[in-house]
Amino acid sequence: MCSVALLELRESGLYSAAGDFYIDPWGPVRRAIVTHAHAGHAHAGCGAYLTARGGEALVGTLAGPDAAIEAIGYGEPVALGAVRVSLHPAGHMLGSAQVRMELGGEVCVVSGDYQLAADTTCAPFEPVRCHTFVTEATFGLPIFRWPAPSDVMADLHAWWRANRDAGRTSLLFAPPLGQAQRVLAALDRAIGPVHSHETVERFNRLYRERGIALAPAGEAAGGRGALAIAPLACHGTPWEKQFGSVSTAFVSGWMRIRGTRRRRSLDRGFVLSGHADWPGLVDAIDATGAETVWVTHGYRAPLVRWLEEHGRRALSLDARWEEPDS
């Protein structure tokens, strides 16, 4: 078990007393380490932010223009109080990191959110050995097993082509930061023009500034055979109307379940996620060699019970990082 001085759960989130910092706090605190720039993980109003290099501009969109954001490279150790801290790639999105903390020979790693498959939009997940591993469990059930991303993209391209040939616009909904760019980077742009909704494009710009190749801004919204990518919140709004005849799809790990697609009345669902699937969670946990696992959000209870049945100490931690549309 990780010592209370190294990491404990307080009112505002996971706190290290020995280092006097929070990780992904859900309230304003003096010092915050941010694993990635999704709402819920980076809170505005903190005194100081520490994040991985590459993600600082993205964290800035949540922390505000005047926030004090310090960025460090992956694997570069810094001392915070008595704790030696380093950040390691989590594969979730640009600049996403696991936080490694060491105090008196004891190592604890907080995963944030993570994803194991290769991806051109961010550094790949790196397993880090530790005594205590704090993991997410967004998709912590064995029904969640991702197909190969190349197969998913082939399906997506076939759908896009068929829509183009039928004179329809392909409306692809995706979480606008991380998922949208993951798809944009993998699109076969020979099929047709690509249009990003302004919310997506705002993040695209920050990705391009970090040298990640995405479809250029400003491709025709109404172009024939176009694919438009937008947040799911746009589904069913007047924004859709400009495209005339459309076919709709959503990119998410949740699309593995037929009912979640049908409830949203979408034509298609493509299973691509910024989160680890069940085999991914199990492999990642194994690779840490951790004796104790804290499970913070998602399907916590099943993963905890499964880990316990497989000889690890595990406990469920009530963090407020639920993301319904991951």
Place this chain on the structure above:
Amino acid sequence: MKAFAELYAALDETTRTNEKVAALTRYLSAAPAADAAWAMNFLIGRRPKRLLESRKLAQWAIEEAGVPDWLFAECYHAVGDFAETIALLLPPAVASTSLPLHYWVEERLLPLRAASDETRRAWLVAAWREMDQRQRFAWNKLITGEFRVGVSQRLVVRALAAVAGVAAEVVAHRLMGEWQPTPEFWERLLAPAAGDAAPEGESGRPYPFFLAFPVEGNVEDLGEVRDFQVEWKWDGIRAQLIRRLGRTFLWSRGEELITDRFPELEAAGALLPDGTALDGEVLPWKDGAPLPFAQMQRRIGRKALGSRILAEVPVVLMAYDLLERDGADVRAQPLEWRRAQLEALTPVSGALVLSPVVGEDSWESLRRLRQESRARKVEGFMLKRRGSPYRVGRRRGDWWKWKIEPYSVDAVLIYAQPGSGRRASLFTDYTFGIWDQGKLAPFAKAYSGLSDEEIREVDAFVRRNTVEKFGPVHAVKPELVFELAFEGIQRSSRHRSGIAVRFPRMARWRRDKKPEEADTIETVRGLVG
């Protein structure tokens, strides 16, 4: 199997009717007759009798997936669909199959019923190992018999009509009655319209029923009262009584042959001229008036009909239309012509009663008379447009049902939990679901309305058919249909269905209905004023 699984996915992946029909047409024109016949059979909702207990299916899937029981239950809870949960949990396939649908159905699916558990398990596991996820899903759906894909029989008929190049009404008629999904039947189904005589063995084939639409707004909006023939709406079992080649056939609306349940109607049918088909309502009837429908259920529930029950609950056919006369299909004739011919035929016996025509000359006087419905043990009025033909299926415009209050909805029992007090050891508190985009969504809870005998029967059903437990609440196999009655209905953000009803209770157990015949959320929303 691959093409069929792709069709299943294609139907699931669009909400556009035209695309569904196009996908069906593509598949049905390309598939070999032996496959197409089976596909059509499943798509219109026919399913094999129960092949094996879902508990065993779950057990073998759990072993193949290598997960503990409790984790399977968690997964099922997240997915909400048994066949899908298994398809998602199984490890990736190790081979692939190019065997056609009819092979899988005839050699592996139907023989499951008679096979030993050892053989069943071996066949299922072998099938799973060579099917991809889509195929497994469709395959599991065939095994569990929950084969709903968001296509109505009407859409399938439309596609079949397109493939055959004959009218949809002709195809719908050819699909009635008893047949086997063989290549021979498939050829006959798609044959040109001329050679439409039913072959030997299908000689009792009924006609597709014409179904009425409910009057939703003001009845005055339908037009003048003199444009309609008005009859009472009887509360029984809709049926066709057919006399052909010296034999009598009684068909329920669910296309079940129920002749042997009603010997008095079989006898009455024998007195009809050969080549006659009547449409009407089977009613429990005594001393010139209907008995409560609950009395009828005493008869339906029974395997053997003794002389006592026949004497206590005699039935009649309340005849209201004539579909065939002298062996000729007369459905295209105007209503008045059919009525005149029907009157000429009946009564031939006491078991055949002619549905009286209500002769009122204004909507206002009809409205007053309608208040007597409950006392007369009827459900209101049927309004049939003069001059109209006997159509196929539920069509708006010619036949209207003008039912009395209360509101009523046919819903499916989905959860049950023990009651309190004297009912503590029995499952008496029920949650009912209605169809919402192909799934049963919880709609209302009801505790009252059943007799003690019925409660014991439902209790036994719950114990045998629990698929999952959430504390005291048992999720049951969606199979039992009940008519729920309630006094008020309004929109509600607090209820998952978006609808709240006042004083719901079980008006009756609809043993004559299958779960897929329960109401949909759209219909129920239509009741909100």
